[in-house]
Amino acid sequence: MPIIKGPQAFPRAEFLRRLTLVKAEMGSLEIDSLVVGNASDITYLTGYTAKSGYVPQAIVVSLMDEEPTFILRRQDAPAAVHQTFMDHGKIIGYPEALIGNPDKDGFDAVIDFLNEIGVAGRGVGVQLGYLTSRSADKFKARLRKARIVDCTHSVAWIRMLKSDLEIAMMRDAAAIADAGIVKASEVIRSGVREADVMAEVAAQLARGANGKVGTDLASMYFCSSPRTGTCHIRWSEDVIRDGSQINLEIGGVRHGYVSAIMRTFSVGTPSDRLRRVHEAEVSGLEAALEKVRPGATCSDVANAFYRTIEKAGLQKDSRCGYAIGINWSEPTASLKAGDMTELKPNMTFHLMLGNWIDEDFGYVISETFRVTESGCEVLTKSPRRLFEL
Amino acid sequence: MPIIKGPQAFPRAEFLRRLTLVKAEMGSLEIDSLVVGNASDITYLTGYTAKSGYVPQAIVVSLMDEEPTFILRRQDAPAAVHQTFMDHGKIIGYPEALIGNPDKDGFDAVIDFLNEIGVAGRGVGVQLGYLTSRSADKFKARLRKARIVDCTHSVAWIRMLKSDLEIAMMRDAAAIADAGIVKASEVIRSGVREADVMAEVAAQLARGANGKVGTDLASMYFCSSPRTGTCHIRWSEDVIRDGSQINLEIGGVRHGYVSAIMRTFSVGTPSDRLRRVHEAEVSGLEAALEKVRPGATCSDVANAFYRTIEKAGLQKDSRCGYAIGINWSEPTASLKAGDMTELKPNMTFHLMLGNWIDEDFGYVISETFRVTESGCEVLTKSPRRLFEL
Structure with missing residues (x-):
């Protein structure tokens, strides 16, 4: 048949x-x-x-x-x-x-x-x-x-230029990614195995959010102390300890469309250094998002981030993000200095501010956003916190 | 630092x-x-x-x-x-x-x-x-x-020729895959969303088995009625119903090494056709495993399967499996007629007997095995049942 x-x-x-x-x-x-x-x-x-x-x-x-x-x-x-x-x-x-x-x-x-x-x-x-x-x-x-x-x-x-139907799909995917961040904040605790955290996070990403299931599991990275200077390790066999920092990157998926998010977690009080980096990066993130509007270039957005964190004495070597959509990154524009791609309504980007500063120290935060007629809609809605657990 | x-x-x-x-x-x-x-x-x-x-x-x-x-x-x-x-x-x-x-x-x-x-x-x-x-x-x-x-x-x-240390890793991966099958058999029920089943299965594959965590999530496929004639769909947005058949393919992962397994589940009494196909395929699986020993060829193993299911009036178009190890399949030998690769101790294969017979009907069963000095060790240990739930 x-x-x-x-x-x-x-x-x-x-x-x-x-x-x-x-x-x-x-x-x-x-x-x-x-x-x-x-x-x-x-x-x-x-x-x-x-x-x-x-x-x-x-x-x-x-x-x-x-x-x-x-x-x-x-x-x-x-x-x-x-x-x-x-x-x-x-x-x-x-x-x-x-x-x-x-x-x-x-x-x-x-x-x-x-x-x-x-x-x-x-x-x-x-x-x-x-x-x-x-x-x-x-x-x-x-x-x-x-x-x-x-x-x-x-x-x-x-x-790269999405329809409103595709944007709706990416909003749903973003809600799933946000649900993964909530789940992570509930289960990251001292004494818990990293794999058990990611078991719960992966399960949430499949279950989805708002009655809409995740239709696939995207790549996920859990880079914890002493590995916060790395960016693409799934997770380790370690047990989370007091004082651990965790850099988490996950994505929600709806029918191929991915919205991605990164957040940093601290088990116990974060170090002064981590707190300073977090504050500088959030300022940079806000400055970058403020630049987003039709007619601005990818380079403008990236430079707003770079100039802001420089004031706090920070640098980031890598690009600030990339076009995102089906199966995560798209091979088109990058949010980096010198990329003169002009922003247009319904382009979507992963503003990816992961900053691997030293071999043994890094910090991550990111949002998935779309360009609107007049500015920017951030699709991921998780609080821009350094999560202290 | x-x-x-x-x-x-x-x-x-x-x-x-x-x-x-x-x-x-x-x-x-x-x-x-x-x-x-x-x-x-x-x-x-x-x-x-x-x-x-x-x-x-x-x-x-x-x-x-x-x-x-x-x-x-x-x-x-x-x-x-x-x-x-x-x-x-x-x-x-x-x-x-x-x-x-x-x-x-x-x-x-x-x-x-x-x-x-x-x-x-x-x-x-x-x-x-x-x-x-x-x-x-x-x-x-x-x-x-x-x-x-x-x-x-x-x-x-x-x-392709593993060391005993690698075989031990694949045994651990197989135990994780088996734990995924147990979990699936516990959660597949009428009224449950497919995504919620795979949430639980994925979580189990991350948690691992015998105190050893899964270090990654391999590809997973949940192909249910009316999609049992497909093989590479993650899962759908459907809710499982009475009479549904589910073809499941999962893998356990330890430090890159994957052991894979497929099993078929029936919610309620399976059709006579499904039962007959299951019996023929299990006979074919056993005939294939009996052929496994150093000196036999991949072709010998495949032909034992093909000849056995032919007696039950069945055919399978595709190969019966492939070498397996790091990141699932290896691009070397296939278990298929005409592949004259000679089996040697500590080669490992996914004996993959997924049989997509009609556009709207298929059946799956598989094991991961290694060649021993004198025969075969099946690494996956799940019962060779048509799971009736």
């Missing part, structure tokens, strides 16, 4: 709107077909969130066709039928013989499809920047008569 | 043993230096498990040097000092200017290091199969005087 369509996270009209934007870009690039293999871009254009991207798969957007065609491993095709807005006929499962085969893989099925629809003499967009050299060479060799155009980040730049 | 070393998951001698094997392979490939950027290979050779691999990073193994050198983003260097067995001086943090820079990235820092140690006229192994074409071209262009050898899977084939 065919699988039934599941409930869609967005109406069909929303996906067609997104495709219209992509097709306009294809027109200006003079390409008739666009091959999109990046998992976040596929989610954006189809609604597909199943995790099958560890083998080759791609959608093909054609100017001749309202809906894209999704070519993926046959065993994953039912998930594509169930989750996406497209007709059943737009899902093509390629055979298992292309898995673990040294000579051919799923990209051969994608190329077969392109050759079937006819691309000789025409422009074909390919995300070359995401392909291994072997796969890129295959597209070039097997589509010799087509004109291949690198479109690595074309869809990413389009999805 | 420098960050202190954390407790190591393996003794120094174990890492040196692994490096000796890699260096022997380097000798036979006539390369003096090996660049390893794959995250699982880095964990294998250093103990590093932090999640910084979304930006370029690599270790360089040199025949001239006992310990590898780890070149990674400066803000992640403290985690490398803390987690790995190497001396502080073997960790090189590259500057933030290489992040989000269109002209240069972290691989330029890796290439700078290679040019410093001197590779002109010498062989350099690079994992070309994991690199984008742009990165591969950069290695070739900037190391023009060296002889570049593709070593994509060289370390993966070495780590």
